[in-house]
Amino acid sequence: MATASRPAVIAGNWKMHMTCAEARAFAQRFLPLINDLPGDRTIVLAPPFTALQTLSEALAGSPVALSSQNVHWEGHGAYTGEISPAMLLEHGVRYAIVGHSEPRKYFSESDEQINLRARAAQAAGLVPIVCVGESDEQREGGDTERVIRRQVEQGLQGLDPCQLVVAYEPIWAIGTGKTCAASEANRVCGLIRTWVGEPSLVVQYGGSVKPDNIDQIMAQSDIDGVLVGGASLDPEGFARIAGYQVAAPV
Numbered sequence: 217m218a219t220a221s222r223p224a225v226i227a228g229n230w231k232m233h234m235t236c237a238e239a240r241a242f243a244q245r246f247l248p249l250i251n252d253l254p255g256d257r258t259i260v261l262a263p264p265f266t267a268l269q270t271l272s273e274a275l276a277g278s279p280v281a282l283s284s285q286n287v288h289w290e291g292h293g294a295y296t297g298e299i300s301p302a303m304l305l306e307h308g309v310r311y312a313i314v315g316h317s318e319p320r321k322y323f324s325e326s327d328e329q330i331n332l333r334a335r336a337a338q339a340a341g342l343v344p345i346v347c348v349g350e351s352d353e354q355r356e357g358g359d360t361e362r363v364i365r366r367q368v369e370q371g372l373q374g375l376d377p378c379q380l381v382v383a384y385e386p387i388w389a390i391g392t393g394k395t396c397a398a399s400e401a402n403r404v405c406g407l408i409r410t411w412v413g414e415p416s417l418v419v420q421y422g423g424s425v426k427p428d429n430i431d432q433i434m435a436q437s438d439i440d441g442v443l444v445g446g447a448s449l450d451p452e453g454f455a456r457i458a459g460y461q462v463a464a465p466v
């Protein structure tokens with residue numbers, strides 16, 4: 217739940233979806249739908265690198281911020297397929313997703329590499345969105361807390377927790393339609409904040425977030441936002457997520 221010290225961050229991770237033309241069409245439909253959002257939330261979109269410039273132009277003058285889906289720790293050099301912080305800043309990017317479970321799984325990204333990426337992002341003025349999460353097997357084996365704690369301790373080492381977002385994304389809930397129970401997601405997000413030791417750390421939940429479960433997720437005391445995959449590709453659906461409503465505490 218957003219608080220004065222922890223404004224909500226609602227982010228859409230487009231993964232490997234959206235050409236430039238599709239990104240432009242998305243922005244045209246999405247922006248008029250979010251005209252009247254409350255000021256307690258930041259909306260972020262993370263397109264593929266190729267659509268950053270197009271989306272940056274399409275979002276100009278809007279309250280929507282831009283994120284990359286990765287960032288390298290070196291400023292330049294022989295790193296085929298990678299992108300530097302300065303290259304992202306040139307396109308108006310403000311956030312950088314690192315440590316998502318997909319590069320962890322498909323490209324064997326380690327916590328050490330993720331930490332280097334996040335540190336370089338912060339040093340350049342980008343806010344890293346560092347993803348952590350356990351697999352189905354790890355959860356079934358009672359290993360959730362140990363796994364997340366290791367990812368937090370190694371991945372966040374040396375980072376300024378006030379210029380950081382952590383996304384708790386249980387791997388078994390990503391793209392499966394199986395949302396983690398809101399109370400359990402809340403518990404793990406709270407643990408992450410405790411381990412980091414910074415009460416103002418923004419912690420998101422990610423994994424099958426949809427228009428029909430967003431209000432319940434955002435009502436949780438320790439969840440300050442969401443990282444949305446599939447449902448962020450639909451302008452109307454993502455606008456509903458961005459416009460989540462939480463009943464005022466009585």
Ligand code: 13P
Pocket residue numbers: 229316385389390391392393422423424425443444445446447
């Ligand atoms: P889904 O919302 O499609 O489950 O994806 C979550 C995710 O991986 C966001 O980074």
